[in-house]
Amino acid sequence: MLQTRMEAWRDAKLKEYSQFGWMDGVQLGELRGIHKGRQEERSSVLLRILNRRFPNLPAWVEPKILAADLQTLDVWMDRALDTDSLQHVFDDKASNEAL
Numbered sequence: 001m002l003q004t005r006m007e008a009w010r011d012a013k014l015k016e017y018s019q020f021g022w023m024d025g026v027q028l029g030e031l032r033g034i035h036k037g038r039q040e041e042r043s044s045v046l047l048r049i050l051n052r053r054f055p056n057l058p059a060w061v062e063p064k065i066l067a068a069d070l071q072t073l074d075v076w077m078d079r080a081l082d083t084d085s086l087q088h089v090f091d092d093k094a095s096n097e098a099l
Contacts, residue, residue, distance in 0.1 A: 004071055007035070035070075042073040046080060054086045064090065 014031050043065050050057055050065075068076070079089045 004074060007038075007070055011035075039070055039073070042070060042077065043068070046073055046077050049077065049080045050086070050089070053080060057086070061086075061090075 010031070046065055047057075047062060050061065065073070065076070076089050079091075083089060
């Protein structure tokens, strides 16, 4: 939760600084790279958890995970640890309530 708030703050600052030209292209690219790296790492961890808990994942799972934002990945990761149903991990109604 704290990391999600920190990422939201960083994203807001990145947007603010970019609007005023306070950040050069290298810094902007570095921040985007860090964000993308975190997203890829969480996606990888979630896929690993799901593969262990639910062998033979359907083909739609990986693209859905790879397209998700960090906050959604965190919600899905928590659910993957707590549920016995793959469908519950991606339950949109529960996802909207948690986000």
